[in-house]
Structures are given as structure tokens and as C-alpha cells.
Amino acid sequence: MMLHFKGIANARVHRLAFLWATGVFFWAGCASLTPSGRDQAALFPRMEGWKLLDDVRTYTPETLYEYINGAAVGYLAYDFQELHVAEYRRKKQASVLVEIYRHLTPAHAFGIYSQERPREGPFLDIGAQGYCEVPLLNFIVGEHYVKINGAGDPPASETLLETFSHALVAALGGKTGLPPVLACFPEELRLPDSEMFVARNFLGYGFLHSGYTAEYRIDDQYFKLFIIEGTDRQDCQQMVESYAELTQYPEVVEEGPLHTFTDPYHGEVTLAWKGNYIWGALDLADSQERSRYLSSIETGLSKLQPDM
Amino acid sequence: MKAAKAVGRKDFIKKSFAGAAGIAFVGSARASLHNTEPPLQQSERKIIYRTLGKTGLKLPIVSMGVMNSDNPALIAAALDNGIVHLDTAHGYMRGRNEEIIGRVLKGRPRDSFVIATKIADDKMESAKETEKVFLDRFNLSLKRLGLDYVEILYLHSTSNRADTLHEPFLNALQAARKSGKTRFVGVSTHSRQPEVIQAAIDSKIYDVVLTGYNFTDSGSGVLREAIAKAAKAGLGIVAMKTLGGGTRRGVTVNPKAALKWVLQDTNVHTTIPGFTTFDQLHTDLSVMEDLALTREEQEDLKLQGSVPGLYCLGCETCTGQCPKNLPIPDMMRAYMYTYGHRNLGAAQDLLLSLDVSSDPCRGCPGCTVSCAKGFDVAERISDVVRLRDVPSSFIA
Numbered sequence: 114m115m116l117h118f119k120g121i122a123n124a125r126v127h128r129l130a131f132l133w134a135t136g137v138f139f140w141a142g143c144a145s146l147t148p149s150g151r152d153q154a155a156l157f158p159r160m161e162g163w164k165l166l167d168d169v170r171t172y173t174p175e176t177l178y179e180y181i182n183g184a185a186v187g188y189l190a191y192d193f194q195e196l197h198v199a200e201y202r203r204k205k206q207a208s209v210l211v212e213i214y215r216h217l218t219p220a221h222a223f224g225i226y227s228q229e230r231p232r233e234g235p236f237l238d239i240g241a242q243g244y245c246e247v248p249l250l251n252f253i254v255g256e257h258y259v260k261i262n263g264a265g266d267p268p269a270s271e272t273l274l275e276t277f278s279h280a281l282v283a284a285l286g287g288k289t290g291l292p293p294v295l296a297c298f299p300e301e302l303r304l305p306d307s308e309m310f311v312a313r314n315f316l317g318y319g320f321l322h323s324g325y326t327a328e329y330r331i332d333d334q335y336f337k338l339f340i341i342e343g344t345d346r347q348d349c350q351q352m353v354e355s356y357a358e359l360t361q362y363p364e365v366v367e368e369g370p371l372h373t374f375t376d377p378y379h380g381e382v383t384l385a386w387k388g389n390y391i392w393g394a395l396d397l398a399d400s401q402e403r404s405r406y407l408s409s410i411e412t413g414l415s416k417l418q419p420d421m
Numbered sequence: 422m423k424a425a426k427a428v429g430r431k432d433f434i435k436k437s438f439a440g441a442a443g444i445a446f447v448g449s450a451r452a453s454l455h456n457t458e459p460p461l462q463q464s465e466r467k468i469i470y471r472t473l474g475k476t477g478l479k480l481p482i483v484s485m486g487v488m489n490s491d492n493p494a495l496i497a498a499a500l501d502n503g504i505v506h507l508d509t510a511h512g513y514m515r516g517r518n519e520e521i522i523g524r525v526l527k528g529r530p531r532d533s534f535v536i537a538t539k540i541a542d543d544k545m546e547s548a549k550e551t552e553k554v555f556l557d558r559f560n561l562s563l564k565r566l567g568l569d570y571v572e573i574l575y576l577h578s579t580s581n582r583a584d585t586l587h588e589p590f591l592n593a594l595q596a597a598r599k600s601g602k603t604r605f606v607g608v609s610t611h612s613r614q615p616e617v618i619q620a621a622i623d624s625k626i627y628d629v630v631l632t633g634y635n636f637t638d639s640g641s642g643v644l645r646e647a648i649a650k651a652a653k654a655g656l657g658i659v660a661m662k663t664l665g666g667g668t669r670r671g672v673t674v675n676p677k678a679a680l681k682w683v684l685q686d687t688n689v690h691t692t693i694p695g696f697t698t699f700d701q702l703h704t705d706l707s708v709m710e711d712l713a714l715t716r717e718e719q720e721d722l723k724l725q726g727s728v729p730g731l732y733c734l735g736c737e738t739c740t741g742q743c744p745k746n747l748p749i750p751d752m753m754r755a756y757m758y759t760y761g762h763r764n765l766g767a768a769q770d771l772l773l774s775l776d777v778s779s780d781p782c783r784g785c786p787g788c789t790v791s792c793a794k795g796f797d798v799a800e801r802i803s804d805v806v807r808l809r810d811v812p813s814s815f816i817a
Contacts, residue, residue, distance in 0.1 A: 167766065167767065167770075168764065168767050169764060169767075170758075171764060182578070182611040182612070182633070186488070186489050186695060187488070187489050190489060228491070228514050228517075229514070229515060230515070231515055232515065232516070232517065309491070311491075313697075314697045314698040316492065316494070317492050317494060317495045317498075317697065317698050317699045318698065318699065319698055319700060335524075378494040378495070378497070378498050378699060379494045
């Protein structure tokens with residue numbers, strides 16, 4: 114009898130071992146398929162009166178294209194990491210779809226958000242910043258760009274969308290701010306909320322990698338200020354050296370002073386660099402104004418990094 | 422324009438539009454773009470032109486999809502180096518894209534560029550309101566672009582016959598054309614393209630189709646046939662998504678090869694790759710003059726094309742093909758849940774709900790199912806069906 118049970122027990126152990134092995138091989142075959150759909154649901158907070166549907170979908174850089182078509186290119190340019198999509202339902206008709214895009218850093222999340230936000234506010238104090246256009250509410254928090262779509266029947270109210278957004282902010286780590294570098298752009302003549310972050314190919318050059326810009330306007334003339342945040346001094350030096358080679362303006366490698374030179378595509382560019390920052394102006398003809406604006410940026414950056 | 426001009430704008434226009442036979446000779450002093458790409462000094466450029474169907478517009482085979490570029494200098498450089506046609510949309514960057522283009526176009530002769538924009542297929546509560554909203558948006562687009570008219574106005578991104586032929590959209594498009602605010606009308610499509618293209622042909626209203634088309638569509642030939650049929654019916658064909666997303670499951674696409682692959686199909690009249698650097702512009706400009714695929718490019722495409730993607734179209738052309746009558750679309754969906762959505766729970770639930778064994782293909786000498794997307798159906802089934810036997814506790 115004991116032997117019989119032992120035999121059954123052994124058979125069970127073998128079966129379990131087989132299943133375990135199958136599972137392990139399957140997981141290995143799926144390569145980084147964590148978290149599973151059931152774990153992903155933990156990203157989405159419980160909402161009273163709402164049922165979170167089980168079918169949480171996840172998209173990766175390789176598959177995002179098949180969810181949002183050509184728009185994926187823009188997200189990939191901002192180092193998109195993954196997207197989780199879930200739907201909440203209430204009484205069958207009402208539906209709220211939540212998309213949580215995770216990017217490499219908060220700056221990258223801000224970058225794609227800044228491409229899509231409206232030109233003018235009002236903006237909401239949700240996460241780092243958000244805006245609502247019923248039935249949509251979009252916001253950023255940390256490295257996440259969250260989109261809430263309440264276009265069910267009936268459509269969600271602004272109050273309901275905000276309730277969802279606050280719960281999501283809490284679930285994603287709590288309130289965060291905009292990238293600190295943005296505060297270094299002078300306010301005078303700046304177009305409201307024109308600040309952007311370009312994650313790669315800044316100014317159309319691969320060697321400049323990423324940069325922040327803000328747009329300004331004097332009468333009918335627009336100009337741009339920019340700040341490039343390098344990883345360290347050497348990184349910035351390499352960037353200016355490449356730029357010097359392109360523009361045939363070797364003086365730009367000198368750290369500290371303002372340099373004005375001709376870029377083959379952008380025309381007259383003025384920039385300076387120090388430590389891990391490069392900052393400059395495009396399309397600003399008045400040299401005194403250039404000096405004033407760029408000096409203001411330097412002051413801001415030195416507050417941000419006193420040992421710059 | 423501040424950008425270094427490889428070709429004088431007036432000269433370019435004069436010469437390029439003289440190329441009615443299909444190829445124009447354009448003198449070029451391409452600017453030094455980057456130290457990795459030496460400039461082509463005063464070389465003779467043989468830009469290949471094709472006629473955009475019944476519109477009669479003669480366009481270089483490479484145009485610019487501006488969607489992802491907020492760099493006016495890059496757009497200006499594209500126009501200064503032989504690109505004529507810019508493609509944008511009302512919704513790109515919430516209108517900033519059109520505004521940036523408008524700034525670049527300021528001061529350029531109106532006959533030196535061809536502009537297309539798109540208005541979304543949003544349905545309002547009434548037909549009248551749908552038309553009004555569509556036209557109001559279009560008027561705003563013109564204002565942003567600083568133009569009195571565009572060459573092409575598209576209905577943006579439809580994915581089925583009904584939307585493509587939705588009367589309020591057609592009325593709005595025709596009204597825009599009649600008013601002279603657009604010369605031609607078109608429809609753009611990212612999914613179920615053959616159905617949309619057929620609808621565009623049947624409508625007798627559309628002049629142009631803008632369709633996603635790339636080397637990953639080489640499998641069944643369904644889309645290629647639809648494009649050929651549309652071109653034969655006189656529609657202009659513009660191809661987008663020519664890179665197929667840029668990566669195929671981790672394999673980086675060779676952009677030059679991918680663009681050439683699309684343009685090997687002479688029914689495609691122009692393409693709208695979206696470049697964001699001067700180097701990428703340089704690459705695409707070179708395709709404008711030389712479509713021949715090198716051996717290396719052919720190999721790259723073979724490698725990249727062998728990865729057909731994860732997503733079942735749900736077209737159901739496979740239904741009924743399996744001798745064992747397996748629910749193939751459902752099983753492909755389970756595969757998509759597993760590897761695409763990483764949702765093993767949903768995949769397992771779906772598999773367990775299907776009446777299939779753990780070895781459903783047993784006894785079949787070889788799979789005869791032909792997938793429209795080129796999936797290896799038998800391989801995917803044998804892969805995903807293993808999930809049935811994985812304990813749920815491993816997944817939850």
C-alpha cells in the first residue's frame with residue numbers, strides 16, 4: 114500500500130517536475146515575459162464601483178507599432194520602454210481606458226508629452242503636469258506618460274477623469290515635477306509652455322543627442338534657446354568637438370565664452386558650454402539680446418549645479 | 422532660407438519639373454552634412470520621378486513624412502535638396518507640425534512644393550455636423566500652413582470600407598475640392614488596407630491613396646495586388662511606414678533597403694519616409710536616384726522580412742484551411758497575447774476555452790494553411806499550445 118502511494122506520489126512528483134520544467138522552458142522561450150498579465154493588473158489601482166477587466170495588454174518597443182501605428186515612431190524616439198493598457202467597466206456601458214506608457218527617464222516622458230500637449234493650457238496639477246479635454250485626460254508622472262480615455266457611453270466627466278488620474282498618480286509613485294533644467298529658460302518673451310525635450314538627434318545631428326528647447330517671440334520673429342545636458346564634461350567636450358568639425362569652427366571647443374558661428378543648416382548659432390551643459394540660441398539676431406539671454410541661462414544652470 | 426542650398430530653389434524647380442519623362446537632371450552641390458558623409462561635389466543628380474496617378478503631379482519618388490520632425494532646418498534642407506512633397510496632418514503635434522511647415526514655406530514659390538494634410542475620420546452626432554467639423558479642421562490646417570490651398574487632402578487613417586465611403590466624409594472632401602482649397606482628395610490607411618483601397622476605387626471620388634506598405638507585406642501579395650488595381654484605376658499611390666516600424670523583433674531595419682523595396686513596385690508613385698537627421702535625409706536622397714538593391718541590402722531584407730511580426734490581422738483567410746478544423750485565428754490571438762501583449766494569463770484562458778488538445782497538429786504530415794501575413798501557423802501553434810500545460814500558479 115505504502116509502495117502504491119509512494120508510486121502515486123512519485124508519479125505526481127514526476128508530473129509536477131515535468132510541468133515545472135515545461136513552465137521553465139516556456140518562460141525561457143518567452144524571454145523576459147514578466148510581469149504576466151495578471152501581475153500587470155497591479156499597476157492599475159482599484160476604483161470603487163469599477164471593474165478592471167483581466168485583459169491587460171502590454172506592448173514593447175518591438176510591438177508598439179502594431180498598437181498605435183505610425184505614431185509609434187514618435188514614442189520610440191523618446192526611448193519608450195513599455196505600454197500597459199487596461200480597461201475599467203461599470204454597468205457594461207461605461208468604460209474608461211487607461212494607457213500607461215513608460216519611458217526611459219522622466220525627461221523622456223516629458224519629451225513625448227510636450228510633443229502632444231495643447232499649445233495653451235490650462236494645465237492641471239496632476240503628477241508633474243496634465244491637461245484634460247473631456248473625455249480625455251493625459252498627464253506625466255515620473256517616467257510615465259498616462260492617458261485616460263473616458264469615451265464610453267456615457268462619456269466620463271472631468272471630475273471622474275481626475276479621480277482616476279489621482280489614483281493612478283498614487284499607484285505610480287506619487288507626485289513628481291517637471292525636469293529641473295526647464296526652470297533655467299528665462300521667462301521674458303517666452304511663449305507659454307513652449308518648452309520641449311528632444312531625446313535624440315538634437316538640431317538634426319546625431320552627435321548632439323538630446324536637448325531642451327524653449328521658444329521665444331519678438332514681434333513677428335521667433336527664436337529658440339536650447340540647453341543640452343551631457344552626462345559629464347567629457348561628453349559635452351565630445352559634442353562640441355563634433356560640432357566644431359561639422360561647422361569648421363574650432364574655437365567652439367573652448368569652454369566658457371560665447372561662440373557665434375555659422376551652422377550649414379541653422380544659420381547663425383551662438384552657444385557656450387561649461388561642465389556638463391551646452392546652451393545656446395538659434396535665430397536671435399541681436400547680439401546684445403543673445404548675451405543677455407544666454408547669461409541668464411548660465412545663472413540658472415549654475416544654481417542647478419553649483420560646481421559647474 | 423539659411424540652410425546651405427545644394428540646389429538653387431528656382432533652378433531646382435525649373436529643372437526638376439522639366440523631367441516629364443521620369444528622370445530629371447539636377448546639378449548638386451550637396452552641403453557637407455556630417456563628417457561621416459562626405460559631400461557630393463557638383464555631381465549630376467538623376468532624380469527619379471513618377472506621376473501620381475490621375476492627379477498628373479510629377480513627384481520625386483522620395484517625399485518627406487514630416488510627422489516626427491519639429492526641426493524647420495531639416496524640412497528646409499529637404500526642400501532645398503530635391504524633395505518636393507511634404508506630408509503632414511491636422512493632428513500631428515497638435516497642429517504644431519503644420520505651423521512649422523508653414524514657417525518653412527513662407528517666401529517659397531507656391532509651385533515649388535506639394536503639400537498634403539489629413540483630417541481624422543471623426544464622426545459627430547449628425548452628418549451635417551461631421552461635415553462641418555471636418556471642414557472647420559481643414560480650414561484651420563490651411564491657416565496653420567499659411568496656404569490658400571493644398572494639393573492633397575486626405576481622410577485620415579480609415580481601416581474599413583464603411584468609413585472610407587461614409588457619406589459625410591465624402592461630401593466634405595468634395596466640398597473642399599470644389600472650393601479650390603484642395604486640388605485632390607485621398608484616403609490614408611494603416612490597417613486592412615486592401616479593403617480600404619478597394620473602397621477608394623469603388624468610390625470614384627478619391628484621387629490618391631496613402632497606404633502603409635513595406636517589405637513585411639511581401640508574404641501573401643494581397644496588398645501588392647490591391648495597390649496594382651488602384652494604380653490601374655488611376656489612383657495615385659503614396660506609400661508610408663516603409664520601414665515597417667524600424668525594428669522587427671529586435672532586428673534593426675536597413676532603411677535604404679526597405680525604401681528601395683517599396684519603390685521597386687512601380688505602382689507606388691512616391692514614399693514619405695520620416696527622417697529626423699540630416700544624415701537620414703542624405704540616405705533617403707540617395708535612394709531618390711538609385712533604386713538598385715545591393716546584394717547586402719537584399720540579404721538584410723531577407724533577414725528582416727523573415728520576422729513577420731506578432732499580430733494576427735483577424736482577416737480569417739485561414740479559416741477552413743486546416744484539415745483538423747483548428748480555430749487558427751483564436752490560436753494566433755493566443756500567440757499574440759503571449760509574445761505581443763505578454764499576457765500569459767489571457768493566453769492560457771483563451772487556449773483552455775478552445776476545444777484543442779496539447780498536441781493539436783499530431784498526425785498532420787505538413788501544414789497546408791496559408792496565412793495572409795505569412796505566419797508559420799504550425800510552428801506558432803506548437804509553440805503556444807504548451808501554455809495549456811503550465812500550472813496557472815506559474816502565471817498568476
